[in-house]
Amino acid sequence: MASIALFFSLLTSFLFTSTMAIASSNQNPTSFIRSSCSRTLYPGLCCASLWPFAGQVGTDSVLLSRFAMNVTVSRLKPLSAKISSLRRRASLAPLSSGGVVTSAMKDCGGLISDAADLVKKSEKELTGLEGMVGPEVTWRIANAQTWLSAAITDEGTCTDEFGNGDGEEFERVRKKVKRAEQLTSNALALVNCLVNS
């Protein structure tokens, strides 16, 4: 009984070690990023956002996904502050500009700040993953997948709430939230690649 369990845990760690080894074959960093990004929904955005880190990433697929998450956090952070200030301004504006916008913005600021926390937490969860084996690897990747999916849901709810015709500045912010959602989706796809190589 115990030896069967041991066998499976060895098998699992062997499988993980081999998928990670395949993922970081001897490509150069730029083509490694391009081929990893080709498995995301927004490959152009993925490459453009990650090429600046090619030197640091090398051909490490865990590190690549962690940089993708940090890039996402760096986009989300200023957005939640921006949304709060837009909301304050909207709440001072005459009623004709719409109380609906104000309440949507209130929710949106909170959703974006939650999303930033979830993505940040996911990056931390995968830190040091290369040195771990077996069930802990599986568990940590699954946590990151869950949290990144939840972040995408938050971002999607936020863009839905913006609606149309809320003015030029609102439209600019809505586009930025949309972009952050695409970056989160890419980060999730890169995490998924750690298990389905």
Ligand SMILES: *[C@@H]1O[C@H](CO)[C@@H](O)[C@H](O)[C@H]1NC(C)=O
């Ligand atoms: C991501 O950001 C965190 C917090 O700033 C930092 O500790 C971590 O090293 C960064 N990760 C990468 C891969 O740069």
